[in-house]
Amino acid sequence: MTLRFRPIIQADLKIPADAVPLHGGPLWFDRVEPLERGATHALMPARDLPSTLLDALSAPHLLPDLPKDRPAVMGVLNITPDSFSDGGKFIAPQDAIARAQAMGAKGADILDIGGESTRPGAALVPEAEEVARTAPVISALRAAGVSVPISIDTRKAAVAEAALSAGANMLNDVSAMTFDDAMAATAARSGAPICLMHAQGDPATMQNDPHYDNVLLDVYDYLAERVAAAQAAGIAKDRIIVDPGVGFGKTQAHNLTLIRGLSLFHTLGCPILLGVSRKRFIGNISGVERAEDRAFGSVSVALEGVRQGVQIIRAHDIEAHRQAFALWQAIHT
Template sequence: MAIVNVTPDSFSDGGERFDPARAIDDGLRFVSEGADILDVGGESTRPGSASVSPDEERRRILPVVEGLARQGAVVSLDTRRASVAEAGLAAGARIVNDVSALRDDEAMLPLIVRTQAAVVLMHRRGKPEERYAGPAYDDVVEDVRRFLLDRAAACVVAGAERRSIALDPGLGFGKKVEEELALIAGARRLADAGYPVLIGASRKSFIGRLTGVERAADRDPASAFLAVEAVRHGASIVRVHNVPATRQALAVFEAMR
């Protein structure tokens, strides 16, 4: 899953693809480099970021979703708002990737059921404007696992297709460095529940704290390594900024395995 942020303020690539034509060109390049899914987002979720209006979010993402879907790309929509998701699905997106696990907007779950769209449910502690503050975890892997399985069960009970649900433990959303690493190493515990697991470690700030590399775009070597570790521990999807580096790392990993 390649990241296509259409925002001015995302932590790594904010402003790079604010122009829809550039975002479409880059998305198609990511597909040519080996991306299976393009995750288009119009609202930054970095800690401390301010929310944007649904109208502004739609204005940012719809031309990009339409342009990419028209070229046959599988588009995921990174949003927590039902009105934005509905417009994006109508424009050709096939997946809704919701950082709130369908909690921020009560209309999101009925939309998923009605459209039978695929959905990624992510664990998040707190909100971006609160810098994802919240109570400490007893056992981060088990706490996150229990939350995500509860959210998945709620979707199934409401009428969503079980096979269309993926789970994301939410690296970087209110976790400490050691908790981030534990969640990658514990991906199998989540995958054993029968849902595909998505891991998004790419360029995250915890990599900077581990390596001393301050600039997010310079964290691709560690990001590729963590993508391999995620797959080794049971992840089915890795969400990345650098598609060629990740594809190379995974190809060598598969050969070694």
């Protein structure tokens, strides 16, 4: 069976001599947990890892125009009538533009704009309608002088092409390029960074009894395969981001297991994006029914991502996340 290795990430300012710096930053590890299906292993010294894996874990993972000393905050802008948290609030172009500008003013490092809800049970949106919702808003933001990187949250190559032409410079595909075969060519041709996310099933059915043999290793192996497929399609490794897809075809127990094991995904050699903001499991655990009232729980989970070295945090509540990250950084550096 194949062994995987999860680095045990530390943030203490007293760093042992044999510690390995995580991606050249202040976080470090000196032990790893070997993971294997059907077996358990004791922790082992990090320096016993193969040199290629050590190099992948210690090399900086930086994307252009994003902060180098903290995780980037990706602001969520859903131009949809039915998204789980803010559906309908920003469907009018002027409202979407105002929301994007407000998130930028509050410190969003990326604006993630989507025209199709991927909440559990969501229906497919026709390609032309998704383009009509997103591309004009992106064009208007660029015309207004908004320079923040813009990500298009879509599974469809034609929507991605229209968004890139309008001024987007990043792709965020919740299907990891499995929904539309043309997405890989679009990403390769554009040179734009692309986030590949794990999801079990389609949004319409993904929460119908999701099952895994080992959720952490199953998601890891899927993302490893999709990274390899992206590279085979001509997408440079340093343009690929991975997202374990918390809430996409997962139970609450699956979500918590993935969050506890986030550091495993560093061994894929790509930046990690974590999207947990306002999700149902946060409400279930905290007893908060309304999605828009889950900022405190969302920040709590995001800070666990920060502790494990996640490079991008996708969030609705920009100001709350930026405050929390500033304090975390002050304590740990």
